[in-house]
Amino acid sequence: xxxxxxxxxxxxxxxxxxxxxxxxxxxxxxxxxxxxxxxxxxxxxxxxxxxxxxxxxxxxxxxxxxxxxxxxxxxxxxxxxxxxxxxxxxxxxxxxxxxxxxxxxxxxxxxxxxxxxxxxxxxxxxxxxxxxxxxxxxxxxxxxxxxxxxxxxxxxxxxxxxxxxxxxxxxxxxxxxxxxxxxxxxxxxxxxxxxxxxxxxxxxxxxxxxxxxxxxxxxxxxxxxxxxxxxxxxxxxxxxxxxxxxxxxxxxxxxxxxxxxxxxxxxxxxxxxxxxxxxxxxxxxxxxxxxxxxxxxxxxxxxxxxxxxxxxxxxxxxxxxxxxxxxxxxxxxxxxxxxxxxxxxxxxxxxxxxxxxxxxxxxxxxxxxxxxxxxxxxxxxxxxxxxxxxxxxxxxxxxxxxxxxxxxxxxxxxxxxxxxxxxxxxxxxxxxxxxxxxxxxxxxxxxxxxxxxxxxxxxxxxxxxxxxxxxxxxxxxxxxxxxxxxxxxxxxxxxxxxxxxxxxxxxxxxxxxxxxxxxxxxxxxxxxxxxxxxxxxxxxxxxxxxxxxxxxxxxxxxxxxxxxxxxxxxxxxxxxxxxxxxxxxxxxxxxxxxxxxxxxxxxxxxxxxxxxxx
Numbered sequence: 001x002x003x004x005x006x007x008x009x010x011x012x013x014x015x016x017x018x019x020x021x022x023x024x025x026x027x028x029x030x031x032x033x034x035x036x037x038x039x040x041x042x043x044x045x046x047x048x049x050x051x052x053x054x055x056x057x058x059x060x061x062x063x064x065x066x067x068x069x070x071x072x073x074x075x076x077x078x079x080x081x082x083x084x085x086x087x088x089x090x091x092x093x094x095x096x097x098x099x100x101x102x103x104x105x106x107x108x109x110x111x112x113x114x115x116x117x118x119x120x121x122x123x124x125x126x127x128x129x130x131x132x133x134x135x136x137x138x139x140x141x142x143x144x145x146x147x148x149x150x151x152x153x154x155x156x157x158x159x160x161x162x163x164x165x166x167x168x169x170x171x172x173x174x175x176x177x178x179x180x181x182x183x184x185x186x187x188x189x190x191x192x193x194x195x196x197x198x199x200x201x202x203x204x205x206x207x208x209x210x211x212x213x214x215x216x217x218x219x220x221x222x223x224x225x226x227x228x229x230x231x232x233x234x235x236x237x238x239x240x241x242x243x244x245x246x247x248x249x250x251x252x253x254x255x256x257x258x259x260x261x262x263x264x265x266x267x268x269x270x271x272x273x274x275x276x277x278x279x280x281x282x283x284x285x286x287x288x289x290x291x292x293x294x295x296x297x298x299x300x301x302x303x304x305x306x307x308x309x310x311x312x313x314x315x316x317x318x319x320x321x322x323x324x325x326x327x328x329x330x331x332x333x334x335x336x337x338x339x340x341x342x343x344x345x346x347x348x349x350x351x352x353x354x355x356x357x358x359x360x361x362x363x364x365x366x367x368x369x370x371x372x373x374x375x376x377x378x379x380x381x382x383x384x385x386x387x388x389x390x391x392x393x394x395x396x397x398x399x400x401x402x403x404x405x406x407x408x409x410x411x412x413x414x415x416x417x418x419x420x421x422x423x424x425x426x427x428x429x430x431x432x433x434x435x436x437x438x439x440x441x442x443x444x445x446x447x448x449x450x451x452x453x454x455x456x457x458x459x460x461x462x463x464x465x466x467x468x469x470x471x472x473x474x475x476x477x478x479x480x481x482x483x484x485x486x487x488x489x490x491x492x493x494x495x496x497x498x499x500x501x502x503x504x505x506x507x508x509x510x511x512x513x514x515x516x517x518x519x520x521x522x523x524x525x526x527x528x529x530x531x532x533x534x535x536x537x538x539x540x541x542x543x544x545x546x547x548x549x550x551x552x553x554x555x556x557x558x559x560x561x562x563x564x565x566x567x568x569x570x571x572x573x574x575x576x577x578x579x580x581x582x583x584x585x586x587x588x589x590x591x592x593x594x595x596x597x598x599x600x601x602x603x604x605x606x607x608x609x610x611x612x613x614x
Contacts, residue, residue: 008206009249010277019255026343027255031213033349039216041098049091049102052155057085059121059128060106064169066124067108067116082169083108088194090237093201094208095215101156101449105195107173108163110183114146117161121148140451142381144460145191149451158451162191175199178284178311189288189312190460196310197238204278204309205245206252213256215244217352218263225331226356229410229446230316231457233324233391239306239316243267246276260352261339268332272325275305281313288312304328319391322398323405358409359542360550363491364535367504369393370429372485372527377452379414382526383486384456387412387445389515390488393530396507397490403502405493412445413487413542418480425483429529433539437482442541445486489533489542504532 005016019027034040064083073081089103090096106117118141126134129152136151150157165183173180175195184192205211218240222228230236235243247263248254254262270276281290290312293299299315303325306317320328341347356362371386373379390408397406416437419425424435436442445453455461494502508530515521516528535550543549 005252008204008252009246010280011250013252014250016253018253019258023255023258027213027257030217030257030260030349033353034213034216034220036350037220037353039097039220041096045098048153049155052152052157053085053087053102053104055129056104056157056159059124060085060108062128063106063117063121063124064108064112066120067112070116070120071111073111077167080168081109081111082171082173083112084169084171084173086175086195088198090219092195092198093215093237093241094212095219095241097216097220099156101158103158103160103194105160105162105191107169107175107192108161109167109169110163110165111167112163114141114161117146118148121159121161125150138451140455140461142452142461143455144187145455147451147455156449160191160194162188164188164192176203176310178282178286181284181286181288181311193308193310193314197308200309201238201241201245201278205248207248210254210256210259211245211248214248214259214263215241217256217260217349218244220353221335224353224355225335226358226410227324227328227331230319231387231391232408232410233319233321233394234328234410235304235306235317235320238308242278242306242308242316243276245278249278261343264332264336264339268329268336272304273302275302275307275315277307278309281307282311284311291315321391321395323394323407326405327407355544358407358491359489359535359538360547363407363493365492365502366533366535366538367397367490367492367508368431368531368533369488369490370431370485370527370529370531371487372425372429372483372529374481374483374525376482376484378522378525379484379486380450380453381456382520383412383414383445384450384453384461385518385520386486386515386528387453387457387488388459389511390490392514393507393511394490396511397492397504400502400504400507402495403492403504404495405491407491407493409489409491413489413539414443414445414448415485415487415541416440417483417485419483420480425527428483428485429527429531431531431533431537431539435480435483442539489538 005013007013060083064081065078068078068081084107086092086105086107087102088105090100091102106121108117118139122137122139125137125148133153134150135154136149138149140147140149146161148159150159164180166180175192176199181189181192202208202211219228219237222235222240227234228236228240230239244259244263247259247266250266251259251262275291281292288311289296291299291305291307291314293302299305302315302318302320303322304317304320305315308314308316335352338347338352342349342352369386369390371379371383373382394406394408397403400406417424417428417435418437419428419435428435452461492502492504512528512530520526521528534552536552538549540549
């Protein structure tokens with residue numbers, strides 16, 4: 001009599017076949033390659049993080065007791081108040097790389113609030129951790145979900161806070177219990193959603209080790225191919241995790257290598273917009289809003305819905321647009337072709353993790369969305385707001401009949417400049433690199449990982465509530481002032497059947513004006529501009545070591561006709577001007593002619609006052 005096998009997920013599994021010797025060998029090869037790629041940390045580092053979390057658990061309990069004492073609660077309530085640390089994200093899923101931060105959540109009883117968290121937690125951390133252990137501490141009170149960014153003995157910690165509508169939080173609290181959601185407001189629900197989704201996800205995969213191996217591989221692949229990041233319209237870490245989990249459900253006995261190979265074909269050929277579900281949707285008496293395209297019209301427009309398994313179910317990929325969907329499917333198809341060849345021994349696992357060619361060969365034309373501010377704190381806020389809105393510009397460009405692809409790169413490039421006056425700021429905003437600070441390295445936004453920038457970019461903070469950090473640009477020979485910019489790049493590919501000239505000025509101006517009319521923009525402190533750039537004029541700092549910037553193709557000139565005056569349109573006639581890389585800009589400021597597609601090479605910035613030196 002056949003043993004009835006458990007159904008994982010919403011449909012029966014495709015195969016329960018046990019791994020072959022070849023598949024086991026390929027799984028070892030995959031694990032070895034992930035180790036060579038630096039995706040596993042040393043056992044000593046893992047132990048160090050575990051000990052740190054034990055310390056944070058003690059600090060969470062002491063924090064709750066401290067607040068209880070401050071409001072004069074009885075000793076019996078103080079003793080039972082509790083408090084607990086939960087982890088979530090890549091650390092909780094067990095698929096994190098060395099140097100990754102740990103997302104943690106402090107859960108407290110109802111008599112502890114967010115004001116208490118920011119008032120008392122920093123001093124308690126300093127008191128209870130060893131002297132010098134805290135290398136950095138940055139509270140972000142503006143965040144929708146309260147957060148303190150910490151660097152403790154080399155470990156990056158995001159310490160979030162929420163409270164439950166209960167009198168005590170015992171050490172064995174099960175965060176998956178939906179009854180804990182009663183009496184919570186929106187921000188408290190959102191905070192609790194992180195660990196709830198992570199815990200549910202781990203309960204819904206047949207083999208955790210297999211899941212973690214496959215997820216490490218898929219996350220590394222997605223990052224290398226620049227298809228990673230929810231804010232810019234790609235799946236984030238949790239969404240990729242849910243996709244891997246669904247494939248694990250379909251092949252419960254498979255090795256991690258088999259899951260990776262099946263992943264590209266199954267997800268790449270999924271019948272979108274049919275949603276990815278790890279379990280059937282559940283109802284609950286609190287009646288929170290759940291993803292349901294039958295009830296909510298906006299849910300119908302999600303192109304690749306991946307639904308979180310914890311109540312209330314949400315779409316983790318609502319930011320995906322037509323272009324990012326197209327790019328994701330193309331990359332999944334490419335990944336499938338590579339893993340097919342790996343299966344037959346014609347390629348190796350390292351070939352799957354080859355870096356993208358976004359800047360080196362994918363596009364000829366780019367839009368540079370340049371946000372700037374006169375102080376670092378102001379720029380953290382302003383750039384986060386701009387990042388959250390760039391997707392809307394891409395959507396407008398996608399509606400252009402002349403554009404086939406408008407692809408936003410998934411990271412911003414943060415630079416520091418030295419400017420004497422507004423003229424030099426204007427040059428920087430047009431893409432001129434000659435004022436860039438030579439002693440400050442360009443960093444990408446994911447490496448900086450600024451908590452205020454991230455909170456605002458994700459819509460989890462008020463971008464207007466920032467400390468006054470506006471600086472004055474030096475004039476009349478005074479020491480140049482620091483000017484901070486963050487640039488996002490949009491690669492442009494023309495539609496194959498397009499015969500018209502490409503003109504994005506209307507969409508760009510409309511988008512820029514919308515952002516500069518919001519309360520987040522402060523004239524004289526914040527700046528915004530959009531400039532067009534050819535691939536051979538891209539700044540050198542967008543290229544990694546070993547990559548080469550494209551060179552300008554030499555064109556054969558037609559025979560001159562003495563009797564005919566050239567009709568080639570000059571940019572100066574349209575009021576536009578090209579600002580090229582610093583090495584070129586220093587040699588010549590002459591406007592270039594519009595060639596090939598008539599790309600508008602600069603959109604004038606009118607969002608700052610003019611202060612000229614005499």
